[in-house]
Amino acid sequence: MTDCVVYDPLPVGYIRLLTIDCDDSQFLSGCLETVPLEDAPPYFALSYSWGAHKQDVPIYINGMALSISRSLAGALQRLRALAMDETESNQNIRVERMWIDRICIDQGNISERSHQVEYMGHIYSRAIRTLIWLQHEPEFYAAWQLLDKIYDVFRKEHRHAENLTDIPFRMYSDAYHASLGLPGWRDDSWESLRRLGQQLWFTRVWVIQEAVLSQQDPIILCGQVTYPWHRLGWVASWMRRNGYLRLPQVPNQLQNVDTIANIRRSSNCWRLDALLVATSIKFHATDQRDKVYALLGLAMERRTPKGIPDELTPNYELDVWQLYTNVARFLFRRYKTLPALTRTTGVKGDESRNQREYDFEQLPSWVPNWCDFTVVERMVAKSFSWVPFSGPTEIQTLGFPKHYNASSGLCAKFSDSFDPSVLRIHGLNIGKIVHIVQPAKQQSDEEYDHSSQMMSIWTTATRLLSSTNTATWIESYVKATTAEQYYLSGGTAEQFLQHGSAYLLRLLSHFPVQSMGVISPSDFQHLVNLLRVRSVGGDPELYSALAGNFCFNRSFFVTSNGYMGIGPSGAQVGDDIAVIFGGDVPYVLRREGNSFVFVGESYVQGLVNGEAVRDWRLGRLKEELIEVH
Structure with a gap:
């Protein structure tokens, strides 16, 4: 026609x-x-x-x-x-x-x-108001009924909740799930919800602002069913804060609903870098330029007397890589911080790069790649950066947990470059990766057993035992393998030291001492004794869940100066670890001639609290101009 x-x-x-x-x-x-x-x-x-x-x-x-x-x-x-x-x-x-x-x-x-x-x-x-149209199938009635049951649980627990932070973090447990009176995982209603979530609407990037900007609560039309948006949004947020959204039985698209709901609840604007990182994996676009353009109506950057800055003005004549490069340079120079680097493509062979729908050869290694992923979010390495949802009236910014402060609050420091594809930025080169454990392979969207990977990590980490106090070594190991993000479980750092010690004690009980690598039998026994003391009151499953979260699709490494950390799956022995001004985590770089390729962000225990900047100020490290292409 x-x-x-x-x-x-x-x-x-x-x-x-x-x-x-x-x-x-x-x-x-x-x-x-x-x-x-x-x-x-x-x-x-x-x-x-x-x-x-x-x-x-x-x-x-x-x-x-x-x-x-x-x-x-x-x-x-x-x-x-x-x-x-x-x-x-x-x-x-x-x-x-x-x-x-x-x-x-x-x-x-x-x-x-x-x-x-x-x-x-x-x-x-x-x-x-915005009216949301979903295709209808008779079996979806069970999904809407299940959503009502979950919403009732949420409201019973949090009668006066108005914001995401009104719901405390909790790790998922089968016992807690059963106590709520919700259907068991074999109930057909979960399959109905999964099929409802498969509708393309839930992954379309344009729907974010379409739902967020509605003056009145959006209404979902699904056949003859009408359903208020806010109920679906609270269901998704409650499930996220209670650990449900990492489960394969729960449709991953509820992550998307939670993201939209949180943006909608914010009475203030979000910065564009926060919007891009929060949405780029979850949502898709037919035209990859729309991964940026579809968010401009929500972005703080457009709230100026002159409107949208020239660097962000929609222009469908630009190639995708040109647009992404322009936006990245704008964000870095505007805010002089680097958390957006969490979405770079990665080097060849990196699992994150393999998961991309598009591989733009002309895209510089330092430019975030916001294009579509071929897998759901739970199959992607969890970012170290995050949007803290500090409150509905606060400007929502992209950053890191407060105890991440690798560059001691220093702003990014740039030098001019004649080549727009080259980023010239200042920082400190700390050392090289000398030992590495590659991530366990994951073939499907299912729970995975990471115990064998943890055993390999253990064996590699024991290389540092002879030169480190044993108690300090245990603490470094637990923090490195969980990226020190204990708050996600609702616990404290001390509690997670107990949980990690309990897990390690259980893990080591299954392996003979001769399999412990470089550790001697006497040192091994001393370690076990100390773990028994440290593990009192610990829950190994809580540590396992968090370590599995952050070690998933990441490598574990030991550096030339005795640090242990986790970083990109594409990292290799010989790569450099650098603290770059404006970045709150260390970064992995790979030297190519006189410049570097950006490999990715990392967590390195002993480098996230400003230690490198302190040594630089004492004259122990030298500031370098790092040229990344």
Whole structure:
């Protein structure tokens, strides 16, 4: 079918609105009117999945045919029914005018698309509310009922919760799950929820701002079911804080719902770097430039008298690698911090690089790669950086846990480069990797047994025992293998030392002393005795869960100056460890000639609390200009 609709040019600051004809015709029809965005009549905005569906259903706009997908046609039929429904229960979503991107934007006009993308945040925030369209299957009823049960559990536990931080962290346990009265994992409702989560809407990057910017609580339309967004959002957030979202039985798409819900609950803006890191793995785009452009309506950077900075202005004539490089350089120089480096591509052979949908050869190694992943988030190495959700009124920024402070609060220090693909930045070269344990291979989206990897890590780490106090060595080992992120379990550092000691004691009980590598029998016995003391009150399963989280798809290494740490799966013996000004964690670099390739971020016990900067100030280390390409 050939589209016949002729779009009149849109004046600056104007949008088009669709009015659907309310009749019983088997054909969909309506008319478009051009209105100033700042003075538009009341309208609803539709959020739905474009996907890869064929555009083979006609809608007649101003008497001319336009091809749309069957999914969109289903949404329009439902909206037409709502517009014709006179019952009082539907007054809050009785639809007259709609804004729908596929219909209201001339998709064949690249210039118009770019300009309308700039307005997208205003378009959704000025709508009465966003209506979310999901395809319907009869079996989804069980999913909605399960969501209601989980929401009731959440509200019973946290009657007055308003923000994510009102729900304390808790590690998942089968016993706790059973005590809540929720269905067992073999119950069909979990499969129904999994199938509901497979709908493309939950992974489409554009839906983030479409749901977040809605003036009123968005409403989900799934067949004849109407479901308020806030209930789904709280379910996802409760499950996240209680450890459910790392389980393979739970649809990974609830991570996406939780992300949208947290952004929506924030009354203040998010910085673009925080939005990009929080969404780049979870959400997908047909056009990889939209991984940036779809977030601009939410970004703090656009809240200036001049609007969107030139470096961020939508331009679909740029290649993806050019856009990502421009955005990265803008972010680094604007904020002089480096947590966005958590999303770099990685070197060849790195598992993170293998998980990418696209490998842009021209993308410099230091530029974050926000393109689609081929796996769900739980299959990707967990980032060391995070968005702290410090409060609904705080600007949400990308950073690290407070006790990560490798560069002692120093800002990033850049030197000019004639080549835009080269980053020239200052820092301290600490040492080299001399021993390494590669991550265990993981082939599917299932729980994995990392005990063999932990045993290899143990054997490698014992190389440091002879030169380190045993108690200090145990503490370094536990902190390194959990990246010192004990707060994720709701515990303290001291408690996790107990948990880690209990795990190591259990692990070593299964192995004969002769398998312990370089450790002598007497030192081994001394270590076991100390672990018995340190493990009192410890839970090995809590340590195992957290260590499995952070060692997953990461290498463990020992450095030339006696540090142990975890880092990118692509790291190799001979790679350098550097503390770069503006970075709160050490980084792994690989020398190539007179410059470096960026390998990735790391956690190195003994380098995250400003130790390197202190030595530099005492004259023990020399500041270097590090050139990364």
